[in-house]
Amino acid sequence: MNRDAAKRQLQTDQFDICIIGAGASGAGAALDAALRGYRVALIDRGDFSGETSSRSTKLIHGGVRYLEQAIKKLDLAQLKQVRHGLAERRTVIRNAPHLAHPLGLLTPVFSRFEGLYISFGLALYDFFAHDSTFPKGQWLSRKQALATMPTLTPRMHSAVQYYDGQLNDARYALALAQSAAEAGATVANYVALTGFSHDTTGRVNQATLTDQLTGDSLTVRAKLFLNCTGPYADAVRLMANPALEPRIRPSKGVHIVLPRSVLNSDSAILIPKTPDGRVVFAIPFGDSVFVGTTDDDYHSLSEEPVLEPAEVDYLLETLAPYVAEVPKRSDVRAGFGGIRPLIVSSRADTKTLLRDHEVEHDETSGLLSLLGGKWTTYRLMAQDAIDRAGAQLNQPVACTTATHYLVGGEGYHFADWAKLQQQYNLPDDVCQHLLRTYGNRADRVAALTRTDASLADRLLDGQPYIRAEVLYQVEHEMAVTLRDVLARRWRLELADWQLTAQAAPQVADLMAQSLGWTTGQRDSYLSDYLSLLTAFREQAGMPTDARSFA
Incomplete structure (x- = not known):
């Protein structure tokens, strides 16, 4: 990838699709579109995965909480989301095995009944996964659990173990962008969208960009523009068509970072319930442990979400019942926050909003917007968006990303x-x-x-x-x-x-x-x-x- 060469191409080439936003969904869509033979531009106002996509919990999962809600409420939409996530776990790992791998998670339980309840739920999780590449979950005795993670609280009755996936999110998104570039896409970071131009029918036909490093102004022409800006999607939608209604309800989630010795294990902890109905994870990552996440409405989209004192206290207090030695504030090495792009619905709070995605087509401006979603299903999100783009271009081509290795992945051992x-x-x-x-x-x-x-x-x-x-x-x-x-x-x-x-x-x-x-x-x-x-x-x-x- 060469940024100067990409800027020249943005100015001179006519693209089939210009994708705005180079996080998981945008970079994934760029790779998908380039592999189908479309002329593709991928741009971002910052770095690749500079926002939400680099600040996740680093999990690839179907969502055990979503499965519980689906069963309790007979919610087929939740169940569909779980099945999509479980189906994609294997593909995410297969295509970049250096950046993603299976991860064991332990849930300490404090009674036999609690152990039975969680074991039954995770058995269903394995059943819906139909994935022999992941070990099956099991109910561990207290002795077995402490052998796996010596720092767990001795007050527990036992622990339930299951498996999901873990990924290095920022480098995974970078690998998607690199792979798109090698498939023929023009890829550039730090070029901000500042405006659209419309043809005589009102459809967007070109975009004005500003180089964030030099101040240069650029113009990119494309038959179709795809908005993949996550929590910032409404700003792009309204830039293309001011009459549109907002669709995104941003939610802030933060993590604190503790020394790896807090877990002293290659496995993670799933804390299945908190007083306010959330799920919290403590996950080993390198020589650290990430503990998170929170889930609260966020309105300051012009500001980077940061870790705040009440959030530090909340996460430390949530972790405390599950470990023998409770970490202190002085043990916190760092922290980070991200903004989820939740789609507006009638549900009362962000904890219950669906993380599923939607491809929106604005008939007035012609803008496509990929809304919502999560890391695990980025490939399906991209596939749906480029399927829709192909239809709009009257040039449908089949998706091939399910078996396409990302840079660095093929033949990796x-x-x-x-x-x-x-x-x-x-x-x-x-x-x-x-x-x-x-x-x-x-x-x-x-x-x-x-x-x-x-x-x-x-x-x-x-x-x-x-x-x-x-x-x-x-x-x-x-x-x-x-x-x-x-x-x-x-x-x-x-x-x-x-x-x-x-x-x-x-x-x-x-x-x-x-x-x-x-x-x-x-x-x-x-x-x-x-x-x-x-x-x-x-x-x-x-x-x-x-x-x-x-």
């Missing part, structure tokens, strides 16, 4: 890290990190260390990130800001604000070298980023005096 170690003499943990991050392209990153031995150096003691990765991400993954690298190409910002601040100066040096930043630009970008990290800590109500980053 994690055990190949040992070959990488032998070939490049890099430490074991670095090689394992490279395989999990870049898949079968890990050797392309490692090869950079042969031309410059200093590129094999770690950025942080005890962490697997090496200098070569920054140059690779700039050159091949369209990383153009510090946050692109630290928050999304790596997930360090999500996991530990202190370590992120320590790594940022070296990352700034490497990016300045690769992107031609002046010393003044390098210093300004670094200062702004460190100030952002400090603000996150302050907004979360965490101490800043001794750990301020600026």
